[in-house]
Every structure is written in structure tokens, then in C-alpha cells.
Amino acid sequence: MTTLLTDEHPLMKRGLGRLEGQVAIVTGANSGIGRAIARLYAREGAKVLAVDIDGEAIEPRIDALIQADGGTATFMQGDLTKAEVNQRMLDTAVATYGKVDVFAPIAGTGVRSKAHETTDEQWHSVIDINLNGTFYGIRAVLKHMVEQRSGSIVMMASSLGTLGTEDYPAYCASKGALVNLTRQLAIDYSPLGIRINSLCPGPVETPRGMRNARQRGNFEEEMERRRQNVRGLHRIAKPEEIAYAALFLACDESSYVTGHNLVIDGGQTTDA
Numbered sequence: 182m183t184t185l186l187t188d189e190h191p192l193m194k195r196g197l198g199r200l201e202g203q204v205a206i207v208t209g210a211n212s213g214i215g216r217a218i219a220r221l222y223a224r225e226g227a228k229v230l231a232v233d234i235d236g237e238a239i240e241p242r243i244d245a246l247i248q249a250d251g252g253t254a255t256f257m258q259g260d261l262t263k264a265e266v267n268q269r270m271l272d273t274a275v276a277t278y279g280k281v282d283v284f285a286p287i288a289g290t291g292v293r294s295k296a297h298e299t300t301d302e303q304w305h306s307v308i309d310i311n312l313n314g315t316f317y318g319i320r321a322v323l324k325h326m327v328e329q330r331s332g333s334i335v336m337m338a339s340s341l342g343t344l345g346t347e348d349y350p351a352y353c354a355s356k357g358a359l360v361n362l363t364r365q366l367a368i369d370y371s372p373l374g375i376r377i378n379s380l381c382p383g384p385v386e387t388p389r390g391m392r393n394a395r396q397r398g399n400f401e402e403e404m405e406r407r408r409q410n411v412r413g414l415h416r417i418a419k420p421e422e423i424a425y426a427a428l429f430l431a432c433d434e435s436s437y438v439t440g441h442n443l444v445i446d447g448g449q450t451t452d453a
């Protein structure tokens with residue numbers, strides 16, 4: 182395994198082969214949490230189809246990062262708010278690697294605004310990727326997994342799917358919807374061998390998380406406010422700390438876990 186000169190994921194350990202022989206699709210894979218998940222899944226032996234609307238924002242692109250680790254990955258550029266792009270994603274994975282065992286739809290976004298000042302465009306830009314895009318992806322992949330009679334879907338909700346926060350109506354609504362979609366899908370598909378779970382992270386140090394903090398005014402004050410909101414650990418998570426939870430839900434070690442919204446929030450929601 183090659184060690185990169187500056188490793189952006191210092192908490193990521195060598196893989197133990199937990200996903201050996203498996204094929205994973207990860208969306209939002211070129212940045213933040215999705216990038217760490219795609220890389221960790223590959224380290225654990227999965228062949229990864231990494232999907233993102235933007236393959237240029239961060240260098241090296243995720244497939245090159247994985248290949249530098251000695252792993253196997255293909256990159257697909259596409260806007261996952263469109264149902265046909267989600268179908269192309271499934272078709273690409275099956276054509277390239279023969280099957281799909283793990284699907285992690287991580288791509289998402291948020292816009293800060295008061296509800297009465299939120300434009301149609303802002304509302305739809307969030308719902309279209311966080312909720313509709315996730316659903317389109319799951320619908321496409323489920324058709325394959327149902328035939329296969331196996332699979333693990335790891336959705337990206339948020340601690341803000343269970344908590345409210347200031348100026349975030351579309352985001353909180355979309356993530357709350359994913360929390361309950363997780364439960365609903367688990368009832369229909371777990372009997373067919375497909376486990377469906379969600380991640381509910383608290384604040385994470387990612388390009389989007391940092392952009393979002395800047396939108397709130399004084400960056401340092403906002404970061405301190407976020408740290409203090411995390412009642413247990415009083416710090417913001419690294420993407421790898423979320424990726425390890427995504428690994429647990431993807432692999433056989435969580436074989437009895439389905440319909441679960443796994444909170445990884447340093448204690449943010451302890452008294453919610």
C-alpha cells in the first residue's frame with residue numbers, strides 16, 4: 182500500500198478485508214464524508230464506483246486517491262437529482278464490476294435561510310438531492326438487490342434529521358424524511374435479504390460543513406458554538422469517524438442491524 186505524502190485521512194487504518202469481494206457504490210464521493218467512505222470501503226477490499234457531480238473540486242480525484250492506496254475504483258460524473266443518472270449509475274456499476282452489494286448515497290447539500298425567506302429554488306435545490314436523489318438511487322439499486330436477494334444500503338441522514346436548528350428548514354425536513362424512509366424501507370426489503378440503515382452524524386469537518394459555518398457570520402464564533410453544542414466530546418468529527426460507522430453498517434458485522442438510524446454525534450443529542 183502506497184502512503185501519500187500528506188494523508189488527508191490520518192485516522193484511517195489499514196483495511197481488514199471486511200468488504201473483500203464486494204462491490205460498493207458511493208455518491209458524493211469526491212468530497213468530505215463520501216470521499217472518506219469511498220476510500221475506506223476500498224481499503225476494506227470493495228471495488229468502488231464513486232459518483233459525484235463534481236470531479237474537479239478536490240485533487241486527487243477520489244478514484245486516483247483509492248488507486249494510490251492500491252484499491253480499485255471507477256469515477257462517474259453525474260447529477261443525481263435526475264432519475265436517469267441514478268439508473269446510469271447502477272448500469273455502470275453492474276457493467277464494470279458485475280453486481281452491487283453496498284449502496285451508500287451520501288451526496289447532499291444545505292441552504293441557510295428562514296422559512297419565510299426561502300425561495301422555491303433554494304427549497305428544491307436541497308430536497309432534490311438530499312431526498313429525491315437519495316430515493317432515485319435507492320429505487321434503481323433495489324431492483325438489482327431484490328433479484329440478487331442481498332445487499333446493504335447505508336443512507337446519509339443527520340443528527341438534524343431528529344433535531345431542529347436555526348435557519349435550516351429544507352435541510353431538517355429532508356433529513357427527517359430520510360430517517361423515517363429508513364424504517365419504512367427496512368420493513369419491505371429486509372425480508373428479501375437487504376438491510377437498510379442510515380447515518381446520523383453531528384457536525385463534521387468537511388468542505389461543506391466549513392462553508393456552512395462561514396455562511397453563519399463569524400467563523401470562529403460559529404465553530405466554537407458548534408463544539409459547545411456537542412455536549413459529550415465538545416469537538417467536531419473528522420470524516421473518517423463517520424466512515425467507520427458507514428463501514429460497520431455496510432459489512433456483515435452488522436448482519437442483525439436494519440431500519441436503524443445510527444447517531445454518530447459526540448453526544449450532541451444525548452438529552453434530545
Ligand SMILES: NC(=O)c1ccc[n+]([C@@H]2O[C@H](COP(=O)([O-])OP(=O)(O)OC[C@H]3O[C@@H](n4cnc5c(N)ncnc54)[C@H](O)[C@@H]3O)[C@@H](O)[C@H]2O)c1
Nearest residue numbers: 209212213214233234260261288289339384385387389390
Ligand atoms: N458535514 C457535516 O457536518 C454533516 C453532518 C451530518 C450529515 N452530513 C451529510 O453528509 C453528506 C456529505 O456532506 P459533506 O459535509 O461531506 O459535504 P461535501 O460538500 O463536502 O460533499 C458532498 C458531495 O456531494 C456532491 N453532490 C452534491 N450535489 C450532488 C448532485 N446533485 N449529484 C451528485 N453529487 C452531488 C458534491 O459535489 C460533493 O462532492 C451530506 O448528505 C450531508 O447532508 C454532513
